[in-house]
Each structure stands twice: as C-alpha cells, then as structure tokens.
Amino acid sequence: MTANPVPAYRRWKGMLMVTAFAVVIMTLVSAFWGAKAVQAHGAITSPASRTYTCFLEDPESPDSTACQTAVALGGTQPLYDWFAVLRSDGAGRTRGFIPDGQLCSGGTSKYAAYDAPRTDWPATTLQSGASFTFVYAAWAPHPGTISFYVTKDSYDATKPLTWDDLEPQPFLTAVQPPVVDGSYRTVGMTPANKHGRHIIYTVWARSDSQETFYGCADVVFGTETPGPTPTPQPIACTSTVHIDNSWPGGYQAAVTIKNTSSLPIIAWSARWTVPTGVTLASGWNATVTQDSTLFIASAPSWNRV
Numbered sequence: 001m002t003a004n005p006v007p008a009y010r011r012w013k014g015m016l017m018v019t020a021f022a023v024v025i026m027t028l029v030s031a032f033w034g035a036k037a038v039q040a041h042g043a044i045t046s047p048a049s050r051t052y053t054c055f056l057e058d059p060e061s062p063d064s065t066a067c068q069t070a071v072a073l074g075g076t077q078p079l080y081d082w083f084a085v086l087r088s089d090g091a092g093r094t095r096g097f098i099p100d101g102q103l104c105s106g107g108t109s110k111y112a113a114y115d116a117p118r119t120d121w122p123a124t125t126l127q128s129g130a131s132f133t134f135v136y137a138a139w140a141p142h143p144g145t146i147s148f149y150v151t152k153d154s155y156d157a158t159k160p161l162t163w164d165d166l167e168p169q170p171f172l173t174a175v176q177p178p179v180v181d182g183s184y185r186t187v188g189m190t191p192a193n194k195h196g197r198h199i200i201y202t203v204w205a206r207s208d209s210q211e212t213f214y215g216c217a218d219v220v221f222g223t224e225t226p227g228p229t230p231t232p233q234p235i236a237c238t239s240t241v242h243i244d245n246s247w248p249g250g251y252q253a254a255v256t257i258k259n260t261s262s263l264p265i266i267a268w269s270a271r272w273t274v275p276t277g278v279t280l281a282s283g284w285n286a287t288v289t290q291d292s293t294l295f296i297a298s299a300p301s302w303n304r305v
Contacts, residue, residue, distance in 0.1 A: 041083040041139030044202045045183065047124035047217040050104060050114045051082035052137075057122075066121045074113035083139045085111050090212025092145075092205030094163070098214060101160035103201060106214035114216065119157045119197065123218040129192035134172065136184040136204065140271075140296060144206040146184060148172040150191040151198045161216065166201055167191075176207075194221040236261040239270045250281070255297060269298040 043049045048056070054067035059079035062068050071079070085106045090097065098107040105111035126132065136146055147170040155165050174186040191198075197220050204213040238258045245252040257270050273293045280290045286297040299305075 041086075042137050042141075042184070042204055042213055043083045043085060043139075043215050044134065044200070044217050045137045046133070046135035047126065047200055047219050048122075049082070049085075049202075049215040049217050050121055051079060051085060051111065051215070053122045053218075054114075055079040055082040064120065064122050066116075066118055070113040070116065073116075074111070078111050078113070081110075083137055084213075085114075085215050086211055086213045088209075088211050090205065090214075091210040092203070092212050094203055098163075100162035100164075103161045103163070103214065104199075104216035106212075115160065117158055117160050121157075121218040123197060123220045126190050126219045126221055128190055128194040128221040130190050131187060132190045134174070134186045134188060136174075136177070136186070136202070138179045138182055138184050140291065140294065141179050141184075142206045142211075143176050143208055144204055146174040146177065146186070147203045147205075148174075148188075149201040149203070150194065151201075153194070155198055157197050161199060161201075165199075190221075196220065196222055237268070241272070257297075269296060271296045 043052055045052050050070075054062050054064075054070060057063045057067050059071065059076040062071055085104075085108070087098075087106050087108070090106075102108075102112070102115055104114045134148065149166045149170050151161075151165050152167055171191045172186065172188040174184065174188075177184040177186045179185075197218070200217045200219055202213070202215045202217070206212070237260055239255060240258075241253055241255045243251055243253050255270055255272075257268060259268075272295055274295060276293055278293070280288060280295065283297065285300065285303070287300055288295065288297045290296075
C-alpha cells in the first residue's frame with residue numbers, strides 16, 4: 001500500500017509540527033454491495049496548471065494576485081480538487097464541446113475563476129524548441145491519451161482563451177505514457193519559435209470511459225520575467241493496514257496514515273489494490289471509493305490536514 005499525500009508549503013513557518021495520524025475504517029465483502037466507482041483524476045504539474053500552481057501557494061492564503069482573486073471568486077474547494085478539471089461526458093471532445101472562453105475550466109462552473117484573462121497568472125519558464133519532461137499527475141491512473149497544445153503567436157492574455165487561439169494540432173501527444181512516482185512522464189520537445197507568455201493546454205482523454213480532463217498551464221518562452229515556478233518541498237508519510245475483524249465473506253480493516261515530515265499534508269490520500277472480487281461496503285473517517293481493484297481513501301472535509 002502506498003500513501004499519496006499532497007503538500008501545502010507556505011503559511012506554516014515557525015509553527016510547531018506534531019506527528020499526525022488519520023485512521024480509516026472500512027468494511028469489505030466478497031460480493032457486490034453497490035460500491036461507488038471513483039473517477040480518474042489528474043492534471044499537468046510541470047509546467048504547472050493554474051489550479052495546481054494556486055494550490056501550491058496555499059488555498060487558504062495564496063501569494064499571487066491572480067490566485068487570490070480566483071479564490072475570492074470561486075472559493076478554496078477548486079484548489080483542494082486541483083486534479084479534477086473534468087467532464088464525465090467529454091469523450092475526448094474539444095472544439096465545439098467546450099465553449100470559447102471556458103477552456104481552462106473545462107466548461108464547468110466550479111473552475112470558472114481559472115478562465116479569467118489576465119497577464120499575471122504565475123507562469124513556468126520554458127526554453128522554446130528544447131527537450132522537456134512533461135509531468136501529468138496520475139492521481140487515479142487510467143489508460144488514455146494526453147494531448148498538448150500551445151497558443152498561437154497572436155495569443156493575447158488579456159482576452160478570454162478561445163479554440164482559435166490554439167495551434168490547430170497538438171505539438172505533443174502521449175499515448176498511454178508510463179507512470180513514474182505517481183505521474184505520467186513524457187519527454188518531448190517544447191514548441192519551437194515561441195516567445196513570451198503563452199498557454200500550454202492539455203486534454204487527457206480516457207480510453208476506458210468518456211471522462212476527459214482539461215487544463216491550462218501558463219508558460220513564458222524567452223526573456224519575459226515570469227512569476228515564480230512552483231517548487232515542491234519534500235514530504236514523507238507512511239501507511240499501514242490492520243485487519244480488525246473478519247467473518248465468512250468479509251472483513252473490517254483499519255488503514256493508518258502517519259505524517260512523518262515537518263510539513264503539514266493537506267488533502268491527504270492513500271491508495272491500494274485488493275484482489276478481484278473484493279468490494280467496499282462502507283468506510284469511515286475518509287471518503288473511500290473503489291475503481292475495480294483500486295481503492296482510494298481521501299481526506300474528508302473536516303479533516304483535510
């Protein structure tokens with residue numbers, strides 16, 4: 001079993017940190033009891049998407065004006081769910097499905113604040129026409145294709161992003177890229193002959209469902225001074241499982257997640273696999289979901305840290 005924590009990095013300096021535990025209790029059975037199916041989750045983290053960038057700044061007190069405004073308009077929940085800009089009915093569709101001006105939100109009201117046209121979204125510095133490892137968080141991995149688009153030279157960051165602002169073809173396509181340390185990693189060339197501020201737009205279309213993920217990553221090619229590039233700090237946690245009770249056809253287990261780092265872990269989660277035929281009946285102290293043999297226990301709203 002592996003823990004998959006998501007860190008918050010700022011606002012905690014000078015605080016006394018203590019070891020924290022989260023204990024998740026689950027009842028599992030070998031017959032189907034109507035378990036919920038979990039959606040896939042994911043977003044580009046290098047270069048960082050807008051939601052991931054603002055999450056790293058701290059949803060409760062972001063640093064940049066752009067992220068502060070987005071939180072003021074849309075609240076903090078979109079940042080705790082930075083990996084879930086999706087349409088369950090997307091089926092890989094792009095132009096004609098997601099409306100112009102709503103590309104960064106995937107056409108959803110929850111993430112509408114991240115469609116705002118502005119020139120001060122924190123951006124990642126890139127070299128044009130250079131080799132780069134694109135990282136896309138595989139929060140819940142599934143087969144599919146990630147397409148990477150870039151804005152045209154005529155892109156104007158002061159205007160809402162439209163499909164006509166993007167180059168018509170992706171500059172990079174990753175078909176079922178490998179998962180390394182919880183992320184899809186694809187080595188490719190950045191767009192050539194690009195200068196200044198642009199958007200790298202991603203579309204992850206699952207091949208095993210209609211779920212499709214959309215996202216905007218602000219980048220700067222060349223010499224324009226961008227905002228700071230998010231730099232994750234090291235964190236550590238452990239997780240263990242204990243069978244508390246068992247009976248013919250089922251058992252109850254307790255999963256303990258322990259923060260062993262000096263930083264808080266916000267929106268923690270743990271995931272593990274079970275044999276085929278094992279089904280979740282109920283869970284406590286976390287939002288526990290099942291997708292085939294994959295179980296994911298995520299922090300509940302009242303215990304995110």
